[in-house]
Amino acid sequence: MKKIALLGATGSIGTQTLDVIRTHRDEFSLVSMSVGQNIDKTREILAEFQPRILSVSKKEDYEVLKDEFLNITIVYGEEGLIEVATCSEADVVVTAVMGSVGLFPTIEAIRARKTIALANKETLVTAGHLVMKEAQEYGVSILPVDSEHSAIYQCLQGENMKEINRLIITASGGSFRDKTRQELEGVTVEEALNHPNWSMGAKITIDSATMMNKGLEVIEAHWLFNMPYEKIDVLLHKQSIIHSMVEFHDRSVMAQLGTPDMRVPIQYALTYPNRMVLPSTPLNLAEIGTLDFAKMDFERYRCLSFAFEAGKTGGTMPTVLNAANEQAVALFLEGKISFLQIEDVIEKALNWHTVQQNPCLQTIKEVDLETRSYVLSLIS
Numbered sequence: 001m002k003k004i005a006l007l008g009a010t011g012s013i014g015t016q017t018l019d020v021i022r023t024h025r026d027e028f029s030l031v032s033m034s035v036g037q038n039i040d041k042t043r044e045i046l047a048e049f050q051p052r053i054l055s056v057s058k059k060e061d062y063e064v065l066k067d068e069f070l071n072i073t074i075v076y077g078e079e080g081l082i083e084v085a086t087c088s089e090a091d092v093v094v095t096a097v098m099g100s101v102g103l104f105p106t107i108e109a110i111r112a113r114k115t116i117a118l119a120n121k122e123t124l125v126t127a128g129h130l131v132m133k134e135a136q137e138y139g140v141s142i143l144p145v146d147s148e149h150s151a152i153y154q155c156l157q158g159e160n161m162k163e164i165n166r167l168i169i170t171a172s173g174g175s176f177r178d179k180t181r182q183e184l185e186g187v188t189v190e191e192a193l194n195h196p197n198w199s200m201g202a203k204i205t206i207d208s209a210t211m212m213n214k215g216l217e218v219i220e221a222h223w224l225f226n227m228p229y230e231k232i233d234v235l236l237h238k239q240s241i242i243h244s245m246v247e248f249h250d251r252s253v254m255a256q257l258g259t260p261d262m263r264v265p266i267q268y269a270l271t272y273p274n275r276m277v278l279p280s281t282p283l284n285l286a287e288i289g290t291l292d293f294a295k296m297d298f299e300r301y302r303c304l305s306f307a308f309e310a311g312k313t314g315g316t317m318p319t320v321l322n323a324a325n326e327q328a329v330a331l332f333l334e335g336k337i338s339f340l341q342i343e344d345v346i347e348k349a350l351n352w353h354t355v356q357q358n359p360c361l362q363t364i365k366e367v368d369l370e371t372r373s374y375v376l377s378l379i380s
């Protein structure tokens, strides 16, 4: 029986992780979980899965739930996230919170020698050098959940890392892939949230529309696979059937394919190196007929250029990229800035910041906060 700590149980990845646990009750159990503010859904999850520890974001929710669920340890805030992630019984921590708030619990989980099933890409973007160093020091595996990185990981099984020529990350193009830049003026939040292939949380769906999701994934791949940026390519592939590819020195290309269903990479991370049955829709290529590919347009998707530049600059630059993006997307979702302003404020933040190399955790925390304040100052 594998015991799971789940950060972000009420979200899109969290819900699908619970579905995987539900499908394999004899293999997995939920021992601890965190949520944000969705307390109705939390009550349902607690009743069904009965974890030992729950963390909520707000103290007010903690006050209510602690009197309601007397046999569950209830905690809250950033300390609560760490308590969930370091729960003594847990073997594996699924990091499915949204944003850089996932960094500190992930670091503490590594120090507690938990295997990490990593969905929360912002953690690697903001502090990849520290996360990978800690994982190496503590002998902890970081198993990718993000579909592209899971695909690459699957293609690399039994391969020699020294024989890789390049990684090819596929990108659907997001909600606005058929629009020109001019047509992006005045697009609505509702339109932006309409991803063509995946049903995901709001923030990543907007990232997908701006192509920042792919930028974050390039940086995530750089750290996970120790790959220089020059060897990471992005390819437009609108069906999201090929989840990513690896080209080797002999020009052989390995790809992983499947219908878009995040339960597949989630389950793979939980069962690795084995596989188990999953009631997912089989891939029917005859029915799909055609798979499309196109060259990435870096003028159209400026956020992808920002990410490559920030990644190559290194130091605190990816932290700024991530924090500015998180703040800008939040402002867009609140209706306070337009879709095109997202990339404008990110560009301003990157130009404003003076990079510091090899930042420690404290510096990353400070730069993250300063960047968010800077972005807010731009619109006030």
Ligand SMILES: NC(=O)C1=CN([C@@H]2O[C@H](COP(=O)(O)OP(=O)(O)OC[C@H]3O[C@@H](n4cnc5c(N)ncnc54)[C@H](OP(=O)(O)O)[C@@H]3O)[C@@H](O)[C@H]2O)C=CC1
Pocket: 007, 008, 009, 010, 011, 012, 013, 014, 034, 035, 036, 037, 038, 039, 057, 095, 096, 097, 098, 099, 101, 119, 120, 121, 122, 145, 146, 147, 198, 199, 200, 201, 202, 203, 204, 262
């Ligand atoms: N969804 C997907 O298919 C994929 C997602 N990812 C990555 O996985 C992560 C999660 O994405 P997704 O599931 O879509 O996101 P969702 O927005 O659906 O879920 C986020 C989860 O995190 C919780 N949360 C949000 N903010 C905080 C906070 N400040 N403190 C504590 N908890 C918080 C939410 O709680 P509540 O709702 O209760 O407020 C919810 O449980 C992201 O990093 C994303 O990039 C990667 C690949 C695919």
Ligand SMILES: CC(=O)[C@@H](O)[C@H](O)COP(=O)(O)O
Pocket: 146, 147, 148, 170, 171, 172, 173, 174, 198, 204, 207, 208, 209, 213, 214, 262
């Ligand atoms: C499911 C998943 O992993 C997402 O990150 C997905 O890749 C988003 O799709 P695009 O960013 O390619 O639109």
Ligand SMILES: [Mn+2]
Pocket: 146, 147, 148, 217
């Ligand atoms: Mn992805």
